[in-house]
Amino acid sequence: xxxxxxxxxxxxxxxxxxxxxxxxxxxxxxxxxxxxxxxxxxxxxxxxxxxxxxxxxxxxxxxxxxxxxxxxxxxxxxxxxxxxxxxxxxxxxxxxxxxxxxxxxxxxxxxxxxxxxxxxxxxxxxxxxxxxxxxxxxxxx
Amino acid sequence: xxxxxxxxxxxxxxxxxxxxxxxxxxxxxxxxxxxxxxxxxxxxxxxxxxxxxxxxxxxxxxxxxxxxxxxxxxxxxxxxxxxxxxxxxxxxxxxxxxxxxxxxxxxxxxxxxxxxxxxxxxxxxxxxxxxxxxxxxxxxxxxxxxxxxxxxxxxxxxxxxxxxxxxxxxxxxxxxxxxxxxxxxxxxxxxxxxxxxxxxxxxxxxxxxxxxxxxxxxxxxxxxxxxxxxxxxxxxxxxxxxxxxxxxxxxxxxxxxxxxxxxxxxxxxxxxxxxxxxxxxxxxxxxxxxxxxxxxxxxxxxxxxxxxxxxxxxxxxxxxxxxxxxxxxxxxxxxxxxxxxxxxxxxxxxxxxxxxxxxxxxxxxxxxxxxxxxxxxxxxxxxxxxxxxxxxxxxxxxxxxxxxxxx
Ligand SMILES: [Zn+2]
Numbered sequence: 001x002x003x004x005x006x007x008x009x010x011x012x013x014x015x016x017x018x019x020x021x022x023x024x025x026x027x028x029x030x031x032x033x034x035x036x037x038x039x040x041x042x043x044x045x046x047x048x049x050x051x052x053x054x055x056x057x058x059x060x061x062x063x064x065x066x067x068x069x070x071x072x073x074x075x076x077x078x079x080x081x082x083x084x085x086x087x088x089x090x091x092x093x094x095x096x097x098x099x100x101x102x103x104x105x106x107x108x109x110x111x112x113x114x115x116x117x118x119x120x121x122x123x124x125x126x127x128x129x130x131x132x133x134x135x136x137x138x139x140x141x
Numbered sequence: 142x143x144x145x146x147x148x149x150x151x152x153x154x155x156x157x158x159x160x161x162x163x164x165x166x167x168x169x170x171x172x173x174x175x176x177x178x179x180x181x182x183x184x185x186x187x188x189x190x191x192x193x194x195x196x197x198x199x200x201x202x203x204x205x206x207x208x209x210x211x212x213x214x215x216x217x218x219x220x221x222x223x224x225x226x227x228x229x230x231x232x233x234x235x236x237x238x239x240x241x242x243x244x245x246x247x248x249x250x251x252x253x254x255x256x257x258x259x260x261x262x263x264x265x266x267x268x269x270x271x272x273x274x275x276x277x278x279x280x281x282x283x284x285x286x287x288x289x290x291x292x293x294x295x296x297x298x299x300x301x302x303x304x305x306x307x308x309x310x311x312x313x314x315x316x317x318x319x320x321x322x323x324x325x326x327x328x329x330x331x332x333x334x335x336x337x338x339x340x341x342x343x344x345x346x347x348x349x350x351x352x353x354x355x356x357x358x359x360x361x362x363x364x365x366x367x368x369x370x371x372x373x374x375x376x377x378x379x380x381x382x383x384x385x386x387x388x389x390x391x392x393x394x395x396x397x398x399x400x401x402x403x404x405x406x407x408x409x410x411x412x413x414x415x416x417x418x419x420x421x422x423x424x425x426x427x428x429x430x431x432x433x434x435x436x437x438x439x440x441x442x443x444x445x446x447x448x449x450x451x452x453x454x455x456x457x458x459x460x461x462x463x464x465x466x467x468x469x470x471x472x473x474x475x476x477x478x479x480x481x482x483x484x485x486x487x488x489x490x491x492x493x494x495x496x497x498x499x500x501x502x503x504x505x506x507x508x509x510x511x512x513x514x515x516x517x518x519x520x521x522x523x524x525x526x527x528x529x530x531x532x533x534x535x536x537x538x539x540x541x542x543x544x545x546x547x548x
Contacts (some may be wrong), residue, residue: 004153014298017289046411072317072415074309075362080300092301092361094310094410104296104410115364117501134298 011084013128022061024042027133030125034064035134045101066123067140068097075112091115100120106136115139148282151430153400154249154418156548159387159394159448160241162192162380163507165500167493171373172266178219179205180261184378185220190285192380193391194255201226201247201256201381203240206497207425216259226253232404233531234444236260237499238381238538241527242400244381254382258503261376262495269270270370292408301359305369307409307449307533309361312449318464323363325467326448327354330367330490332476333445337487339477339517344371345491368448370489370498379507384548395510398524398543399433401426404536406420412534417466419537420457420528426537427526433458435509439522440509441483442502444530445490451475451483454528460540482519485509499529510544 016024019035026033034043038058043064050057073093079085091107091116107115108124120140124135160508164187166173166180173180181204189195208215213229226247232239237258244256285293296527301307306524315321331351337343337361349367357366387394403419406412428434435458445456452466461469475483484490486505489498506525508514524547527540 011300012295012297017287017291017294020294026502046408048289048417071315072310074301074306074313074364075359076300076302076306077359077362078302080297084300087300089302092299092306093309094415102410104299104301104408106299117313136299 009083009129010087012081013130014134018050019112021123023047024132024141026061027135030133032064032066032123032135034097034101036062037059038053043099043101044101045097066141068095068137070107070117070121071096071102072117073115075109076117089113093137096101108136108138123133129138148429152432154246155398155430155432156396156543157384158245158381158495159384159396160379160503160507160542161382161387161390161392161394162190162194162378163504164188164191164502165377165392167342167344167375167402168374169342169344170344171371171493171511173263173374173376174404177261177263177376180263180376181207181216181259181378182220184261184376185257185259188257188380190377191392192382194382196220196222198206198255199257200224201244202251202257203244203256205236205240206262221451224253232536232538234446234497234499235402235529235531235536235538236497236530237528237541239290239382239396239402239501241379241397241503241540242402242538245397245400248381248383254386256381257378258381258500260497260500261379262497263374264372264496289493294407296410300368304533306361307450308447309364310535311412311415311453312363315449315452318416319467321452321467323355323365324351325471326363326368326452327351328473329445329448329451329475330468331491332353332470332473332479333484333488333490335476336517337394337491338483339516340487340492343492344373345487346392364447364449370446370494371491373493373495375493375495375501377504379500379503383493388497392511393545395507395542395544396548397540399427399429399431399541400539401430402536402538404532406535409533416453417458417480418453418530418534420454420530420539422526422538423539424458427541431541431543433524433541438526440506440519440525441481441528442485442506442525443483443528444461444498444502445484446494446498446530447490450530450534453534454530477517483521485517487512497502497531499527499531499538502527502529506542510542
């Protein structure tokens with residue numbers, strides 16, 4: 001993907017906050033990492049400097065599975081932002097990752113209306129204009 | 142809950158404070174003239190007149206919108222009030238139930254004697270003039286203005302329409318877990334509209350059918366346009382004082398019997414369980430303090446930003462079991478003549494919704510308990526519940542109100 005022009009921006013490209021830098025850095029190599037707490041051993045999402053499960057402050061960024069189940073899904077018949085107009089209809093979903101946490105994402109599907117709660121999904125990467133990638137999912141198989 | 146020793150402490154202030162004045166400004170056109178500050182002042186004056194009190198009596202100021210970043214201070218300056226209690230707690234649409242809880246507690250503990258809670262917003266006329274209105278546009282503009290928030294970093298890139306997309310995700314999960322149907326959600330909108338047909342001040346007064354709801358376009362599946370609240374201008378105010386002083390007010394008091402508040406998350410992606418709101422905590426806390434059960438409630442005013450909001454509240458407050466909200470509402474029991482009258486003014490779905498509807502829950506609950514509601518009056522109403530819900534199913538606050546006979 002490096003060097004390829006992703007074309008005009010089709011979505012809002014996320015700024016990097018205080019805790020997200022290791023995640024976004026790994027996406028440059030299309031590596032999917034999650035923050036794990038060294039004290040309780042659990043992963044969390046969204047990234048925090050303090051583990052929301054136990055309060056531990058020692059966070060370990062490790063490669064994660066990149067698969068999960070659709071926990072909830074909604075089809076957007078209109079874009080949330082004008083720049084997404086060509087994407088409609090598209091899904092917004094919460095995915096329960098195999099590694100535990102739940103994250104908001106999109107399920108890229110030929111028929112977005114057919115995506116259902118419980119469907120198994122796998123990670124795919126959508127390039128952003130600055131070399132980072134956005135984690136979205138497709139139906140497994 | 143009953144075993145919580147603090148419940149006994151809270152019960153000491155059961156009925157210690159009362160709402161003595163209530164007013165709202167709405168228009169069937171959905172639009173109001175004047176600045177929000179002017180509308181706030183008008184609503185406060187109307188509520189004080191309703192109570193037979195004056196601005197000189199006010200020593201508690203409760204405002205979480207208006208002005209810039211110190212809402213209660215800026216409002217007090219505008220009104221010429223120097224209060225002994227100030228409160229600007231912002232929890233979204235539930236804010237006014239939270240402020241009512243705080244006002245009742247402050248009065249019970251002697252921190253202030255006459256509290257004013259106010260709200261005004263004009264998203265409909267502001268949008269027409271080129272402003273952001275309320276909802277997605279306004280929230281996104283605010284989110285992008287500050288430092289990088291988790292919402293901007295971890296939700297905004299995926300293009301969820303706000304706020305309806307968040308509620309749609311909860312509805313999606315509830316349907317998958319419990320078999321709740323679009324028809325059942327639509328029934329809530331139909332029952333609420335039945336009440337609105339009886340309210341000449343409501344924005345939408347034509348009756349609708351389940352088929353109408355299902356035929357309206359999706360805003361975010363599975364929620365249709367008619368599953369979603371209005372966007373209107375509106376303003377409202379309530380005045381609280383002590384039970385003793387309420388006896389001398391123009392219309393007596395509607396007593397604050399119990400209150401409870403909680404919140405579970407800020408972003409929908411962080412909601413612990415998409416099918417359980419903070420109402421499962423705030424409701425039982427309020428009911429325990431009041432010494433009532435769901436069966437004792439005569440009138441329910443519960444936040445209807447979306448039909449799913451009502452369904453989840455019915456379950457979380459214990460009107461039916463978790464997962465059974467769909468069948469519970471399907472017989473039309475929320476409507477006029479039904480067994481569980483709810484949102485008797487037409488609600489946020491049909492009466493008014495300037496963005497934070499919780500104020501209007503309180504105003505309608507007071508009017509029902511005073512017997513002021515004309516054709517939509519629930520006969521013999523003695524106990525009413527105002528249940529606010531703010532953010533994206535994030536915060537809830539439950540206020541149990543009762544007539545003199547229930548004190
Ligand atoms: Zn931990």
